[in-house]
Amino acid sequence: MKRFTAFIRKEFYHIFRDKRSLFILFGMPIAQIMLFGFAITNEINNVDIAILDYSKDATTKEIINKISASKYFSINQFLEHKTEIESEFKKGEIKAVLTFEKDFSKNLIKENHATIQIITDATDPNTANTISNFTNSILQKYQQELNKDIKISYQIVPQARMIYNAELKSVFMFVPGVMTIILMLVSAMMTSISITREKEMGTMEILLVSPLKPFQVIIGKVVPYIFLSIINAIVIIILSIFIFKMPVQGSLFLLGAESVLFIITSLSLGILISTMSATQQTAMMISLMGLMLPVIILSGFIFPISSMPTPLQVISNVIPAKWFIIILKAIMLKGVGITFIWKETLILIGMTIFFIGLSVKKYKIRLE
Amino acid sequence: MKTIGYIIQKEFKQIFRNKGMLPIIFILPLLQLLILSNAATFEIKNIKFSYIDNDHTSTSRALIETFNASDYFNVIAEFPNETLANDAMLNGEIDVILEVSRYFERDLIKDKHASLGVTINAIDGAAAGVENVYISQIVQRFNKKVQIELMHPSDKINLPKTITTTPSFWYNETLNYKTYMVPGILVLLVTMIVLFLSGMNIVREKEIGTLEQINVTPIKKSQFIIGKLLPFWVIGMGILTIGLVIAKIIFNVPMLGSFWLMYLYTSIYILVILGIGLFISNFTDTQQQAMFIAWFFVVIFILMSGLFTPIESMPIWAQNLTEFNPIKYFVEVMRMVMLKGSGFADILPQLLKTLLYAIIMNGLAVWSYKKTN
Secondary structure: OHHHHHHHHHHHHHHHHOHHHHHHHHHHHHHHHHHHHHHOOOOOOOEEEEEEEOOOOHHHHHHHHHHHHOOOEEEEEEEOOOHHHHHHHHHOOOOEEEEEOOOHHHHHHHHOEEEEEEEEEOOOHHHHHHHHHHHHHHHHHHHHHHOOOOOOOOEEEEEEEEEOOOOOOOHHHHHHHHHHHHHHHHHHHHHHHHHHHHHHHOHHHHHHHOOOOHHHHHHHHHHHHHHHHHHHHHHHHHHHHHOOOOOOOOOHHHHHHHHHHHHHHHHHHHHHHHHHOOOHHHHHHHHHHHOHHHHHHHOOOOOOHHHOOHHHHHHHOOOHHHHHHHHHHHHHHHOOOHHHHHHHHHHHHHHHHHHHHHHHHHHHHHHO | OHHHHHHHHHHHHHHHHOOOHHHHHHHHHHHHHHHHHHHOOOOOOOEEEEEEEOOOOHHHHHHHHHHHHOOOEEEEEEOOOHHHHHHHHHHOOOOEEEEEOOOHHHHHHHHOEEEEEEEEEOOOHHHHHHHHHHHHHHHHHHHHHHHHHHOOHHHHOOOOOEEEEEEEEEOOOOOOHHHHHHHHHHHHHHHHHHHHHHHHHHHHHHHHOHHHHHHOOOOOHHHHHHHHHHHHHHHHHHHHHHHHHHHHHOOOOOOOOOHHHHHHHHHHHHHHHHHHHHHHHHHOOOHHHHHHHHHHHHHHHHHOOOOOOOOOOOOHHHHHHHOOOHHHHHHHHHHHHHHHOOOHHHHHHHHHHHHHHHHHHHHHHHHHHHHOO
16 A cells, blocks of 8 residues: 555656646646637627618618617628629628618508518528528517507417526536536546556556556556546636636535546546557547547537437447536536436446446556 | 658658557548538437427417427427426426416417417527527417418408518528538648647657757758658648548538639648647657647637637637637638639638748747757
């Protein structure tokens, strides 16, 4: 035991001696969560649009005012002719053109009906679709004003109640995701590199012939990183509560315990990577190239998993980050206890056991 | 010239000798392009829908049936009461609860007005907004049907004024997400491979001690740097080419613009990334440090590139920061040229900025390289 603690002490020395890495280790997650928490949103705001108004009358002016007053759009320019649209789209300055037909007011008064064409640059389908939806909802409100004297009968009116995030803040969606990605990548990368480093330098063999048992060597290498990651997690949680005003509806203790579990899962993934790679370079490329994009895309951090094709929904189940994001949102925003998230917790525990089991198996082969 | 040739030869040999790395460099990125491009969609569908019907009349059933028939909603369950529905929402089994009140049909016929309770899980605020729009649209359509069935002739005197919109989606009529994501993800993969490899390369020689050996040879700094970086430039262009073939053959992404424009831009862009990689290499002592720094910047570059989330929605200071993000320009250019057929004049601003960036980064890299010796 004494040998073991001495070994752990050595590992701590290694880490604390390298001031630059230490700075990176603590500084970067903080910088990232601050940057992303403020900057990233999947809302669509301030979309640059152009107006092509063939009638230029009082009604179209009123509608244009309504549109420019909304936070969704900013009117970038007024076009005179349809042929200009193509070149503007190619330059990429505007995302949509609202075209008012000729005699707009006249049609509206005489025939009770007028049309607006929404031409969108649909290379970005999400923005295109959203522009169309937003314009419609602005027009809907305008029509209600127009028709306020007419009582429309037989109406079913849905009363929507947005729960868990009444103001539809995208911070609530992204902070748990950013936290997960930082914890996962930092933990997996750090362990995989530190273990392969010993291999590459040849010092691993020295450790293996020492009286320490192989699993003690591995645990000894991992313990300092568990400690560092926990500090990182605490800092991130504090930042998200005080700076991003993330609520923690559920128990803070449960949140902490689940975070520790996820850190251990990521670290054991790191151990697995290190047993598969001979050099630091390979370990880093696997943990960066192999993990970064799949974790960002398939974890439900940005893209909703339920919209993915079924095979990818199945694949997403093997991404530990997916389960941790579900757990984080459930505890912080829904305020549930362990009874609601035991399944996700068990999956993370199962993955950890699987990673460690597989590493132990691979590790033994190397010894022979 | 001959010296550079030898260094390049050495680098290629080192790359192709490492059998563990080859699949990571060539297969992993393309596999990710194939798989992940399918996953990256903001389209909201298969919404997990449930309902509580307290009315049990033909109207309430007809209303629920319209939701069932819609492509957007998956009716998961019917709940007898609110408590059970809320529990399912907490569990994450459902995202929308529709509650039909006790006297729904009676109110509608008597008062000509009935309200409908809708509860939406709004953790993903943007998705919740879209779900709300879908629900209103379905209810609106249902209203029209009800009005036709129930309206008396006397109700028909005053027709309301209506403004209708006809959307027309240019360049991508079917709103296919893959054509939008494939160029973007390809850009990321090229960037990551080139940056990680070049960032690690020189620092590795430093760590192993072979850099000092090279420094005492008659190889000039410029020869050394060109010889070191050119192989990665070639690898980057190679991955781009294979990626474009995949985009065309498998994803059927339209390629409206000119290929030479894409290659011209990419050849300059990769220089920027190589410059950044070399710069990182010079300022770090170990591969571990180099990777952490590369990782830090790549995550920022990716998430702030406009690839996944729109740049216009960011606060102004963040939008200004994205001006320093090379991936942003690459994503823009590839999407413009491939999907819209933008020409040289259209992408000139991005091209010039990238060129300037390349000059500055490589200048800094070469300058700092001298200093470390």
